[in-house]
Every structure is written in structure tokens, then in C-alpha cells.
Amino acid sequence: MEKMIEATRRLVNELCSIDTPEDTRKHEIKHEINQLLDEMLSLEKQESESSEEAQVVTPFVVSVKNGGEIDYEKVKKQFGCKGIDESLIDRVERLTCRKAHVFLRRGFFYAHRDLDKILDRYEGGKKFYLYTGRGPSSESLHLGHLIPFLFTKYLQDAFKVPLVIQITDDEKCIFKNLKPEDTKKLGRENVKDIIACGFDVTKTFIFSNFDYVGGKFYENMVKAGTCVTRNKIDGTFGFTGEDPVAKYSFPAVQAVPSFSSSFPHLFEEDIPCLIPCAIDQDPYFRMTRDVAPRLGYSKPALIESKFLPALRASGKNGKMSASDANSAIYINDSAKDIKRKINSAVTGGQDTLEDQKKYGANLKEDIPFQYLSFFLEDDAELEHIRKEYGEGRMTTGEVKNRAAQVVTEVVEKHRKARAAVTEEMVNAFMAVRPLPSMFE
Numbered sequence: 194m195e196k197m198i199e200a201t202r203r204l205v206n207e208l209c210s211i212d213t214p215e216d217t218r219k220h221e222i223k224h225e226i227n228q229l230l231d232e233m234l235s236l237e238k239q240e241s242e243s244s245e246e247a248q249v250v251t252p253f254v255v256s257v258k259n260g261g262e263i264d265y266e267k268v269k270k271q272f273g274c275k276g277i278d279e280s281l282i283d284r285v286e287r288l289t290c291r292k293a294h295v296f297l298r299r300g301f302f303y304a305h306r307d308l309d310k311i312l313d314r315y316e317g318g319k320k321f322y323l324y325t326g327r328g329p330s331s332e333s334l335h336l337g338h339l340i341p342f343l344f345t346k347y348l349q350d351a352f353k354v355p356l357v358i359q360i361t362d363d364e365k366c367i368f369k370n371l372k373p374e375d376t377k378k379l380g381r382e383n384v385k386d387i388i389a390c391g392f393d394v395t396k397t398f399i400f401s402n403f404d405y406v407g408g409k410f411y412e413n414m415v416k417a418g419t420c421v422t423r424n425k426i427d428g429t430f431g432f433t434g435e436d437p438v439a440k441y442s443f444p445a446v447q448a449v450p451s452f453s454s455s456f457p458h459l460f461e462e463d464i465p466c467l468i469p470c471a472i473d474q475d476p477y478f479r480m481t482r483d484v485a486p487r488l489g490y491s492k493p494a495l496i497e498s499k500f501l502p503a504l505r506a507s508g509k510n511g512k513m514s515a516s517d518a519n520s521a522i523y524i525n526d527s528a529k530d531i532k533r534k535i536n537s538a539v540t541g542g543q544d545t546l547e548d549q550k551k552y553g554a555n556l557k558e559d560i561p562f563q564y565l566s567f568f569l570e571d572d573a574e575l576e577h578i579r580k581e582y583g584e585g586r587m588t589t590g591e592v593k594n595r596a597a598q599v600v601t602e603v604v605e606k607h608r609k610a611r612a613a614v615t616e617e618m619v620n621a622f623m624a625v626r627p628l629p630s631m632f633e
């Protein structure tokens with residue numbers, strides 16, 4: 194904050210020393226001051242709001258003090274996103290002529306920016322595209338990693354639109370100290386998992402930053418980077434002067450796939466994109482939406498999810514952690530592993546059978562039930578379980594069994610699809626090529 198105040202003071206001094214009325218630097222300074230003031234205001238708001246509970250959600254840290262759960266409403270408010278309500282979901286269903294994905298109709302994707310505007314465009318026969326990404330930091334993906342891709346696949350099918358997927362093999366070198374050789378290899382392995390989610394090769398372009406950055410994409414990075422000050426990046430991402438400069442250049446890399454001109458082999462005109470992602474990625478796109486109009490580009494729209502809760506207390510408050518192998522379900526887990534892990538999950542059931550019959554389960558705290566609500570497609574069965582388990586006529590054991598079955602099905606379906614993905618398919622998805630029927 195102090196640094197920002199100092200920077201503002203410097204700018205004001207500079208402004209006062211300009212005496213030619215038409216100096217363009219004046220307008221730049223005005224914009225920079227306004228940016229700084231906005232960022233200071235939002236910092237102050239965040240500080241005052243988070244002081245009671247100290248909840249932090251950034252692309253790099255997700256934590257809640259005192260072992261509490263993430264207050265997603267608060268995150269949404271802090272970030273300035275809108276909620277997704279019934280009427281918006283109805284509208285998606287009407288426009289796409291299909292039932293909304295479970296992740297949408299059960300409130301897992303719960304926040305948005307300008308989704309209504311994307312729907313207006315779609316309704317008016319105008320184009321948009323989808324953009325999402327993955328930072329390859331490990332070979333063994335867990336269920337939480339698949340969620341944005343399963344959802345993106347639904348969006349692609351429902352709206353029949355092109356999709357670009359960014360593999361940030363550079364990001365994981367910068368932020369996780371991995372070697373480029375390793376992240377590139379991991380990236381290719383992760384691409385196989387992504388392809389296994391069922392994307393249409395005639396509508397999907399997957400790219401590695403190390404391979405693709407250049408040309409128009411790089412031009413856009415430079416243009417975007419020119420509009421953002423170091424103070425702004427520090428305020429948005431929490432970097433300090435101690436951080437390596439590569440970190441400062443990365444936000445522009447994640448920002449510019451939001452601009453259609455970064456893909457001259459795909460798009461000829463400026464069209465907006467819709468970004469499905471977890472809410473922790475919002476800071477990147479807040480920044481992107483801020484610079485877009487200055488570059489004459491459309492602002493990206495967003496549809497944002499919560500995190501899949503960890504099975505056990507260690508990560509209950511955050512994302513499924515990759516470090517505690519028992520707190521998450523991995524794509525390579527066997528049916529037996531899954532059963533064991535779900536059996537040891539945190540539940541909201543009562544300690545004794547009598548109490549369970551008397552009081553019923555606390556569903557909000559029950560991880561197996563929550564997993565059912567994310568992965569069991571059948572609304573009627575879920576309702577049945579909600580009622581029976583919540584009112585004590587169903588036992589925790591039964592719910593765990595059903596959850597293990599449903600999750601095993603999802604994982605096995607994925608594993609089968611993954612085994613059928615070849616190196617040639619990876620090359621096909623990653624080739625820089627036009628996609629002639631991408632809107633059909």
C-alpha cells in the first residue's frame with residue numbers, strides 16, 4: 194500500500210511538471226493514477242474484510258485460518274464477480290436446448306463475469322470462443338484437476354464453439370522451480386488427460402507456451418504488459434520486490450489467450466471468449482478485463498467454480514492437496530483405493546446408529562455426500578439420498594458405498610479414454626492449424 198501511495202505521489206508530481214496542454218503522457222498518468230487508486234481501494238477492502246477470518250484466495254495460495262471452510266460468497270464479493278442464479282441457469286438451458294451440466298445446476302460453478310453478455314451474443318447469432326488452461330506440475334492428476342475440463346467439454350458441446358487450451362509449462366518453471374524439459378514432458382502427459390475428456394479435434398487447439406508464444410501472441414503480451422504497472426501486479430498477485438522478474442511477466446502470458454487476435458490461424462475478427470476456471474484464477478482475468486478496452490479488444494467473460502473439497506480435514510478448507518495422497522482421489526487410483534479413501538473421508542453422520550436415526554446426518558459437512566452431489570447425474574436419486582440420509586433413515590456406510598461406486602465409474606471411464614489417446618492425437622490437437630468447421 195505504501196509503495197502505491199508513493200507511486201501515486203510521483204505521478205502527481207510528474208503531472209504538475211507537464212505544461213504543454215496536449216501532452217499524451219498526461220492521459221497516461223491519469224489512467225495510471227486511477228489504476229493505483231482502484232487497486233488501493235480494493236486492497237483496503239480486502240484487508241478490512243479478511244481481518245476477522247483471514248481467508249486468502251489467490252492463484253498461488255488458498256488458505257483459511259482456524260481450519261474453517263472457504264466462504265465462497267465472500268470470495269465472490271471480494272473479487273467483484275456475480276453469482277449464478279436459477280434464472281441464468283434456465284437461460285443457458287433454453288439457449289442450448291439441453292439440461293445444464295450437474296456442475297452448473299448443483300451450484301459448483303457458482304460465479305461469473307459477463308456470462309449474460311455472452312448469452313446475449315449467442316442468442317443474437319454472434320460468435321465467441323472458449324479459453325481454459327492447465328499448469329503442468331504433476332503427472333498424476335486428481336479428480337479436482339479434471340473438473341474444469343469436464344465442464345469445458347460440456348460447454349463446447351452445448352454451444353458448438355471453438356476452444357483454446359493453454360498449457361502453461363513456463364508457469365511451473367517460474368513458480369515451482371521445475372525445469373523446462375520436465376514441465377514440457379508433464380505438459381504432453383497432461384494433454385492426454387485433457388483429450389480424454391472428449392474434446393472435438395475439429396474445434397480445439399491446445400498449445401504449450403514454450404512452443405507457441407511468438408508472433409501475434411507475443412505482440413499482445415507486449416501491448417498488455419505496457420498497460421500494467423509493477424504496483425498493479427504487486428497489488429493483484431501479492432508479489433514483492435524480492436520476487437524474480439519472470440513472475441511479473443507471466444500474468445500477460447495467461448492474459449492474452451483471452452484476445453482472439455493472439456490466434457491468427459483461427460480468428461479474423463475480434464470476438465470475446467468465455468473462460469471456465471476455478472475462482473482462484475480470477476485475478477489474472479480481472480487484470481485482463483482492465484487492459485482489454487485500452488487495446489481495443491473485447492473483455493473476456495468468466496464462469497467460475499468452487500474447489501472440489503478434500504476428503505480429509507487436512508485440506509477441507511482448500512483445494513484437494515497434491516501432497517496428502519489420501520486426501521484426494523487420483524485418476525490412477527484403483528476401485529479399492531477409492532473405496533478405502535472414501536471410507537476414511539470426513540462425514541456428517543452421527544457417531545452411533547441410534548443417534549443417526551434420531552438426528553440424521555449433517556450433509557453440509559459430509560464429504561461423501563458432497564461428492565455424490567458433484568458426480569451423481571440422477572437428480573431423483575440424489576434427492577432421495579439427501580432426504581433419507583439427512584433424516585437418518587440411511588447410514589453413512591451406505592452413502593460412502595454409493596459415493597465410491599459413482600466416483601469409480603467416473604475415474605474408470607476416464608482411464609479407459611486416456612489409454613486410447615496416442616502421441617499422434619496429441620500432435621493433431623497441438624498443430625497450429627485453421628479449424629474450418631469450428632462454429633458448426
Ligand code: TRP
Nearest residue numbers: 325326327328359361447470474
Ligand atoms: N494458471 C493455471 C494453472 O495453474 C493454468 C491456466 C492458464 C488457466 N490459463 C488458464 C486456467 C485459463 C484456467 C483458465 O493451472
